Amino acid sequence: MKKFDKDKLILGLAAPALAIVAALAITSAIIGATGKDPFHAYQVMIDFGSKADSQVWIINQATPYYLSALAVAVGFRMNLFNIGVDGQYRIAAFFAAVVGAKLTMPGFITIPLIIIVAMLVGAVWAGIAGLLKTTRGVSEVISTIMLNSIGASLIGYFLQDGRLAKKEGNLIHTPYLPDSAHFFEFATQTKPVYGFVLIAVLVGVAYWFLLGRTRFGFDLRTVGQSESAAQASGVSVKRMVITSMLISGAMAGLVGMPTLLGVSYNYGTDFPVGIGFTGIAIALLGRNHPIGMALGALLWGFLDRTGTQLEFEGYAQEVVGVIQGVIILCVVIAYELVRRYGLKTQQRKVGEELAAQARKSDKAEVSA
Structure with missing residues (x-):
């Protein structure tokens, strides 16, 4: 039976979560810079997008x-x-x-x-x-x-x-x-x-x-x-x-x-x-x-x-294009950051395991 990898699951969820948070923060800042309320924009999008005809269109x-x-x-x-x-x-x-x-x-x-x-x-x-x-x-x-x-x-x-x-x-x-x-x-x-x-x-x-x-x-x-x-x-x-x-x-x-x-x-x-x-x-x-x-x-x-x-x-018609571009950038950057973090964590674990094996080997030699 394959062992459940908790760390891999956490890293897998961390990337999209980080991308979503970053995209919302950047988009909100951009909309706010135009003098508009970003939270009202999100509410409008959710309300309109949840309608039955909108769901079919989507x-x-x-x-x-x-x-x-x-x-x-x-x-x-x-x-x-x-x-x-x-x-x-x-x-x-x-x-x-x-x-x-x-x-x-x-x-x-x-x-x-x-x-x-x-x-x-x-x-x-x-x-x-x-x-x-x-x-x-x-x-x-x-x-x-x-x-x-x-x-x-x-x-x-x-x-x-x-x-x-x-x-x-x-x-x-x-x-x-x-x-x-x-x-x-x-x-x-x-x-x-x-x-x-x-x-x-x-x-x-x-x-x-x-x-x-x-x-x-x-x-x-x-x-x-x-x-x-x-x-x-x-x-x-x-x-x-x-x-x-x-x-x-x-x-x-x-x-x-x-x-x-x-x-x-x-x-x-x-x-x-x-x-x-x-x-x-x-x-x-x-x-x-x-x-x-x-x-x-x-x-x-x-x-x-x-x-x-x-x-x-x-709202400016370019807002959606900005949101789409920001989402793509945030996803690419977030996954790369998480990938590098995961690689460093894996390398550290391998180093710790090798060091532990070396200590066991030294103790075995001393005992002999």
Whole structure:
């Protein structure tokens, strides 16, 4: 039976507690410096965020945030910085919308095909960066950022009236998906909850199992900690890089699906952008853990929702952005401080144990 480690539990709770206290203190000081009451701001956010329609909105908003964070976290676990999730999900959603609009099959065939197309396109787009890294040594940060720009240009070229899109009022969008491609929803007393939240949960479970309970996940984490050690144990680093980017891109392909299959039913100039960059922040906030990222996605949705209400109360619209930035900084700093403290404590314990063993050895020699 595994021994309960009280010190490890305390350190694990100390980091988020320290981050929360620090974030509240800094945010309160910033809001107070603007001449506003920070405690009233928090009360407004809690009251508005606890309403039934707000809770539904937060869950719906958190769903693509969570999928984006998972896509980013796959790379983070082996020190790959996939900055291109934003471009990957957008180009995946675009081509999935184009293909889906031409399908005339039943929903149980149409919906999986659209999702598969999105995942394949996302995987291919991310795989380009992995291939460039392993064959030419190009940093994935540089290549994914450039691929974001290329993807946006590619979409802009095809998303024109007469090409793969049509104009409707002031918007240009791809043809509408057939009714059979509409994803199911959970009815509530206010607004419906995206049915795609179930897919997000399943992807989170798959992420946890793949990275925490399989040989592939062990190899991936090993490469992230030490490439030389991974190579010495027989792991192909290049293959792991490409595979990880393909998986990350496939997950990124799912980010736009809640909107495409549950809201817009097409890809247009009003399609959500920037979710990929939000996923980076949430992956950092959740420490690449599936539950931590889920909580981070809900927190981000809560801040997005309640931030609009703060504006009506006379607070600056930048307040929410400041809060989000402060939270990320506090989490990163708090976990680093706790990690260093834990490392020093462990080193001290090892030193004390070695010293105790040395004293026992000296006593044994004297007795002999």
